[in-house]
Amino acid sequence: MQYRPFHLYFAAAAGAFSRGVFTVTTAWTALTLTNDIASVGRVLMIWSVLALFIGPFVGVFVDRHDRRLCVLTGQGVCTIALALPLLPFGLSYSLIVAVSLIWAIGQLLIVGPFDALLQGSVAPGLRRQIGARMGSARQIAMVGGGGLAGFIVHYFGAIGGYFIAASSAALMWAAVFALRSVTIEKRGVTVSGYVAHLKEGLDYLANYPALLGTAAIGALAFSAGQMTNALLPAFIRNDIGAGSDLYGVADAAWSAGAVTGSALVIYLLKTRKLALLDGQSLLALGILMGSLFFIKLPMPVIAIQVLAGGAANIAKAISDGNILHRCAEDKIGRVRSLVQALTGLMGVVIYLSPSVLRNYSAGQIYLVWGIVLAIVGAGLSLAIIRSKQSHAQPEER
Template sequence: MPSVPRPPSFRRALAHRPFFLLWTSQLVSQSGDFIFDVALLWLVLQTTGSVFAVSLVVVATLIPVVLLGPVLGVYVDRWPRRTILLLTNLGEGVLVAALSGLVLTHQTGLTVIIVIVFALGVGGQFVRITSNAMVPQTVGTTDLGTANSLLSFSNSTTQVVGLSVGGVVVALFGVDLPITYDAITFFVAALIVMLMSPTIGRPEPTPAGTGPRFASQFSEGVRYVARQRFLVELIALGLVVNFAGNAVFALWAPYADLVLHGGAATYGLLGAMIAVGAIVGAIVIGKVDTRRTAGKLLFAGNAGVGALMIGLGVTRSIPLALAESFLIGVLLSVINIPLLTLVQAKVPSRLMGRVMSVLMGFILAAAPFGAYFAGSLASATSVGFVYVAAGGIVIATDAVGVVAMREVRNVTY
C-alpha cells in the first residue's frame, strides 16, 4: 500500500536547525532592507524632484540581476554557500554604513547613490540565489513548500513593518536613521549565519567530464534549463510580466506623491499592504498541496495582478489603492511560492545555484528596461497611464500563455 504524504507543517520545517538559522538571518536582514528602500527612494525624489531619477535608481538595483544573475550560480554551486551568505552580509553592511556616513555629511549625489545601490544589488542577488539553493539542503522534499512559505511570510512581515515604520520614521526623523539601521541588520544576520554548521551548504562533487572551469559549469546549467520545456516557457512568460511589473513598482514613490497626493507615509503603506497581502497568501498557500496546480495558479494569478494594476492606474483614492495593493500581495504569494517549490523539487542540488541564477537572470532580464520605460513614459504622459498600460500588457501576455504554454500550465512534481 503506497505511503500517504505527510501534510505540510510549519512547525516541522522550523524544527530543522539549519533552516531555522537561515530563516532567522533572512528575517533580520530583510527588516532593514525595506526601511532602507523607503528612505533611499524618498531621498532621491525629494533631492532631485525627478521621477526619472527615481527610475534610474531602481534600474541600478536591477542591472546586476541581468548582467551577473545568470553567472553567479556557478560560484554558488562551487563555493560553500554558508560562506557566501556570511561574506555577502558583511560586505553589504559596510556599504550601507558608508552611505549613512555620506548622508550625515551631506555628500550624497545621484551618481554616488547609483554606484552604491548597484553594488548592493550584486550582493542581494548573491544572497537570493544562495538562500534559495540552500533550502533543499536544510529540509526534506515534503517540507519544501512550507519552508518557502515561511521565507515568504518573513519577507512580507518585515516588508509590512519596514515600509510602514520606514515611512513614518522618514517623515519624522529623515533618512539617515533607517539607513543606519539597515547597516546594523546586515552585521547581525552575518552573526546568525556563523551559527550554522560549516557542513551546511557545502558544494557537491562535480561529475566527471564537466571539469572545474567556469565555462563548462555554466554551460551545464544553461543546457539543463534549455532541456526543460516548462522552464523555457516560464522564462518567456516571466520576461514580459516582469517588464510590466517593474514599470509599476519603479514608480511607487511618484505614484504615492503625484497620483494619490500622499507623503512618505502613504508610500510606505502602499508597499506594506502588498506585504500584508503576501503574508495572507503565504499562510494559505503553505497549507495547500500545489504539486499538480502550480502552473494553473500562475496563469490565474497573473490575470488578477494585471487587472489590479489597471485599477491602481485609474484610482485616486488612497483606501482603494491600499486594498488593491493588498490583493496584489496575495496573488504574488499564490504565484511565486508554488513555482519556487516546483523548481527546488525538480532540479538536482548540485545544479541548483546555476539553474536558479539562469532562471532568475533571464526572467528578470527585462526588469531594468521596464523601470526605464516607466520613467520615460511617465515623464511624457502620467504615472497613471503607465500603470494602465502595464496591466494591459500582463493580461494580454497571460492570455497568450494560457493557450500556447501547455508544459508550464500542466507541470507537476
C-alpha cells in the same frame, strides 16, 4: 546536513526585511533629491543590470564554492553598503547610486547560495512545502520592511531608513554565521570553464519547461514589486498629491495583502490545490495594477495595494517552492542566478520605462505594465493547461 529552521527562516526574513527598507528608502530619497521619477528608475535599475550581465557567472561561482561562505560575504558587503549613508558625508544622489551599486554586488552572492543551503537541509519530499513557506516569509518580511520604511523616512528621514536596513542586514549575517557547525559540501564541476558550466545550466533550464515556466512566473511576480518601487512614489506624490505618510500606508497595504496571500498558500499546500494558481495570480496582479490608472483617491489605492500584494506573494511563493522541488541540487546556484538574470532584464525595462515614457504619468505607466502582466499571466496559464493535457503529469504541480 542538519536542518535548522529557526536560523534559516530568521536569516531569510531579516535579509528580506532589510531589502524592503532599503528599496523604499532609496526610492523616496532619490525622488526627493532630484524631483525626477526617471532618477528613481535609474538608481533601482542598478541591481537589475548586474543581475542580467553578471548574475549568471556568479551562479557558476556559487556552484563551485562553499555556499555558506558566499552568503556571509555577500551579506557583509550589503551591510557595509547600507551603513555608508550613516557616515558624515551628507546625502546626495551620487552617494545613493554608490550605495545601490555596492549593495547590488552583495545581493548577487546571496540568493542562489542561500537557496542551496535550504535545499541541502530539507528532504526532497518537503522542498516544495518548505520552499513555498520560506518564499512567503521572505515576501512578508520584504513588504513589511517597505511599509515600515515609509513611516521611518517620514518621521526620521532617510538616515533612519538606512540605519534600520543596515541593522537588519547585520542580523541576517549573524544568523547565517550561526550555522558554522554545519558542514557544507562543495559540489563537483562536471564541465571545466565558466562559460561551459554556464551553458550547462542554460541547457538544463531550457530543456525543463516546467521549471522554466515557474521561474518566469516568479520573475514576473517579483517584477511587480520592482514596478511599485519605481512608480508608487511618483504616483502618490504627483498623481494623487499626497506625501510619504500615504506612501508608507500604501506600501504597508501591500504587506497586509502579502500576509493574507501567504496564509492562503500555506493552506493550499495542505490540500495540494495549487494547480494554475500562480499563473492566475499573475493575471489578477496585472488587472489590479493597471486599474490604478483609473483611481485617484487614497482608500481605493490602499485596497488595490492589499489585493495586488496578495496576488504577487501567492505567485512568487509557489514559484519559489516549485524551483526548490524541481531543480537538481548541483544546479541550484546557476538556475537561481539565471532567474535573477531574467528578473534583472525585466527590471531594466521597467526602471527605464519612466525615462522612455517621459510624457506619461505614473498612472499611465501602471496601466501599460498591468496590461503586459495580465496578458503574460493568461498565456502562461494556458501553456500550463496544454502541457498538462499533453504530458499527463499532475504530480508536477
